[in-house]
Amino acid sequence: MSLYQLSKLLFELNRDTALQAEFTADAQAVTTRYDLSDEERGAVIDGDIGLLYVLGVNGQILMHFAAFRQIAWADYLQRMRDGVRIHGPVRAGIYAMTTGLDEKVAGV
Amino acid sequence: MTLVFTGICSHGPGITGRADLAPPELRDPFFAAYHAMRDALHAARPDAVVIVAAEHFANFFMNNMPSFAIGMADGYEGPIEDPDWLRIPHRRVRGDAALSQAIIAEVQQSVDVAYAEEWKFDHGIMVPLSFLDPDNKLTVIPANINCQGPPLAPLHRAWAFGEALRRAADAVPQRIALIATGGISHWPATPDSGRINEEWDREFLRRWATGDKAALLDYTDAGTYAEAGQGGFEIRTLIAAAAAARGPGTVHFFAPIPIFSTGCFVATAEIA
Numbered sequence: 395m396s397l398y399q400l401s402k403l404l405f406e407l408n409r410d411t412a413l414q415a416e417f418t419a420d421a422q423a424v425t426t427r428y429d430l431s432d433e434e435r436g437a438v439i440d441g442d443i444g445l446l447y448v449l450g451v452n453g454q455i456l457m458h459f460a461a462f463r464q465i466a467w468a469d470y471l472q473r474m475r476d477g478v479r480i481h482g483p484v485r486a487g488i489y490a491m492t493t494g495l496d497e498k499v500a501g502v
Numbered sequence: 503m504t505l506v507f508t509g510i511c512s513h514g515p516g517i518t519g520r521a522d523l524a525p526p527e528l529r530d531p532f533f534a535a536y537h538a539m540r541d542a543l544h545a546a547r548p549d550a551v552v553i554v555a556a557e558h559f560a561n562f563f564m565n566n567m568p569s570f571a572i573g574m575a576d577g578y579e580g581p582i583e584d585p586d587w588l589r590i591p592h593r594r595v596r597g598d599a600a601l602s603q604a605i606i607a608e609v610q611q612s613v614d615v616a617y618a619e620e621w622k623f624d625h626g627i628m629v630p631l632s633f634l635d636p637d638n639k640l641t642v643i644p645a646n647i648n649c650q651g652p653p654l655a656p657l658h659r660a661w662a663f664g665e666a667l668r669r670a671a672d673a674v675p676q677r678i679a680l681i682a683t684g685g686i687s688h689w690p691a692t693p694d695s696g697r698i699n700e701e702w703d704r705e706f707l708r709r710w711a712t713g714d715k716a717a718l719l720d721y722t723d724a725g726t727y728a729e730a731g732q733g734g735f736e737i738r739t740l741i742a743a744a745a746a747a748r749g750p751g752t753v754h755f756f757a758p759i760p761i762f763s764t765g766c767f768v769a770t771a772e773i774a
Contacts, residue, residue, distance in 0.1 A: 398564065405563045409582045409622055453691030453732075454558035454650055457515075458624070461587040467520060474693045488652065488732045493694045500696025500760035502523075 397450050397486050399428045403438060404451060408458040443470060444477020450486030468502040505671040507546035507679035508747035509539050509770045510740050514685065515625035516762040518589045518632055523761045535755035535768040536633040542770065543634055548679035550601055550641040552667060553627050554743060556649035556684045556736040560624035568616035569655035570663050572609065573644040574602040580623025588625055590632045595623065596641045601676060605643065608670035613663050630683045647742065649684065649735040657719045660738035664745030682743035684736030688764040696760035702730050703756065703765040706737060711751040713744050733764065749774030
């Protein structure tokens with residue numbers, strides 16, 4: 395597991411429009427510059443918000459990545475819930491889920 | 503000059519990005535309070551506004567994370583987020599590198615602050631600016647307290663940073679305003695978004711309005727995390743503002759607005 399490298403990729407992607415263009419053209423090529431596990435690499439390439447959340451990506455980084463991927467807010471929240479449902483609790487970091495899988499505290 | 507204005511406010515991206523989803527009976531008075539602070543800020547005729555933010559990995563990362571940082575450029579840009587998602591157009595914001603340098607030099611007398619000649623604004627600064635400076639007229643000096651990537655500086659160091667900013671504002675000839683922006687309790691960017699501990703928030707704002715240093719510093723990160731979520735770590739910016747102003751505060755608006763993922767507040771403090 396290389397959460398630091400995974401987070402670094404997303405951090406750099408979130409703030410760099412040139413890298414975003416590169417990622418859109420060839421996501422695989424961008425991910426090879428970071429020391430990622432196969433699971434992490436796949437999650438980034440697939441835009442798998444649920445798995446990235448469970449892997450422990452800081453929510454602030456993940457939220458910006460979701461915005462870059464044009465994922466609407468309600469969908470973003472649901473993808474994280476689905477990720478926990480499929481993969482289990484968040485494995486690292488400070489953004490663990492504290493609400494129930496079917497709980498929508500803000501109505502979305 | 504002395505510091506000419508101090509205010510604090512919420513900055514959640516939903517405030518602009520999901521404005522249409524909020525109940526108007528909560529949203530409209532919140533926005534009205536924000537607009538009133540805009541008028542008060544401009545009436546203070548600041549030459550520059552120091553915005554103490556809790557940025558969200560727009561510039562700083564765990565490869566080299568400063569506890570405290572101040573921008574030192576003649577211009578900044580933002581938002582880093584998709585402008586359609588945040589519903590704030592991209593803009594270039596005027597800075598003042600020479601003024602920043604003078605402020606940083608004074609802050610460094612007591613706080614080892616990092617400086618940055620490049621700085622991109624995220625929602626933490628852009629949401630407040632969209633309300634407080636819709637015409638993009640202000641000169642801005644961004645400051646940051648790491649509230650996102652632990653280990654975090656202790657609260658008493660955030661207080662010391664605020665004291666240092668006040669000393670610097672008083673030392674330069676320009677009229678300096680200070681806006682601090684952060685959340686109180688919230689669990690942002692997670693499935694918990696919208697969870698708000700209203701009682702905790704009201705107690706924090708009560709302490710903030712008294713300017714009582716001991717009461718404001720009487721929080722632990724473990725306790726804050728348990729009761730106010732990871733977003734609660736952002737009280738550091740608000741504590742810095744209290745230290746800078748030294749005077750009592752007035753909370754002009756507070757209400758939990760779950761679709762904005764945070765308790766929403768606007769408050770000002772007297773300069774003493």
